[in-house]
Amino acid sequence: DIQMTQSPSSLSASVGDRVTITCRASENIRRYLNWYQQKSGKAPKVLIYGASSLQSGVPSRFSGSGSGTDFTLTISSLQPEDFATYYCQQSYQGFTFGPGTRVDIK
Amino acid sequence: QVQMVQSGAEVKRPGASVKVSCKTSGYIFTDYHLHWVRQAPGQGPEWMGWMNPNTGGTDYALDFQGRVTMTRDTSIRTAYLELSRLTPDDTAVYYCARQGGSGSNYKMDFDFWGQGSLVTVSS
Numbered sequence: 001d002i003q004m005t006q007s008p009s010s011l012s013a014s015v016g017d018r019v020t021i022t023c024r025a026s027e028n029i030r031r032y033l034n035w036y037q038q039k040s041g042k043a044p045k046v047l048i049y050g051a052s053s054l055q056s057g058v059p060s061r062f063s064g065s066g067s068g069t070d071f072t073l074t075i076s077s078l079q080p081e082d083f084a085t086y087y088c089q090q091s092y093q094g095f096t097f098g099p100g101t102r103v104d105i106k
Numbered sequence: 107q108v109q110m111v112q113s114g115a116e117v118k119r120p121g122a123s124v125k126v127s128c129k130t131s132g133y134i135f136t137d138y139h140l141h142w143v144r145q146a147p148g149q150g151p152e153w154m155g156w157m158n159p160n161t162g163g164t165d166y167a168l169d170f171q172g173r174v175t176m177t178r179d180t181s182i183r184t185a186y187l188e189l190s191r192l193t194p195d196d197t198a199v200y201y202c203a204r205q206g207g208s209g210s211n212y213k214m215d216f217d218f219w220g221q222g223s224l225v226t227v228s229s
Contacts, residue, residue, distance in 0.1 A: 043219035050212030091214035095153040
């Protein structure tokens with residue numbers, strides 16, 4: 001099974017900050033990597049698919065990069081509605097989620 | 107617009123089974139794979155498996171093989187998840203989710219989700 005790790009597990013940031021979250025796969029997953037945002041009590045929402053493609057309707061302050069085993073999600077200027085938990089997911093072999101990164105207000 | 111509406115909360119005893127439904131609308135049901143994901147309290151999502159609504163074919167995650175069954179009724183565009191031999195560790199919110207692509211341009215994400223169905227297992 002492919003295992004996913006994320007860092008950090010949580011971070012505190014201010015509105016307007018640039019935020020970067022890292023995701024690592026236990027083996028090469030090419031670009032089969034998705035990023036989701038989840039708010040309390042709601043289903044996850046896809047932000048990025050294929051490592052770097054922005055899902056329709058998602059603000060352009062979200063971007064993704066990477067391939068192989070190392071990936072990043074960047075929020076260029078954090079907005080109040082971005083405080084949430086973010087998960088990466090590999091879709092190369094099965095569909096494993098990472099443990100999540102909680103972004104809260106500093 | 108795409109909608110996925112799940113059945114309500116359930117409380118089950120250990121050893122029992124539960125069946126959750128996911129009624130879809132707004133798209134061609136048989137054109138998109140349908141996945142089930144669960145999320146225990148305070149934990150991250152856990153993928154359980156997927157079903158091809160066109161053929162009924164399934165692929166279950168190893169952790170659930172032998173205990174999970176995914177089915178569908180194409181006449182009412184509804185998918186079902188059944189999980190047997192429940193234990194308290196199965197207490198979670200269960201989600202259905204549509205797979206948004208077939209791998210072209212690396213698109214194999216979950217683009218629409220149901221609202222979730224809370225299953226509580228307790229004696």
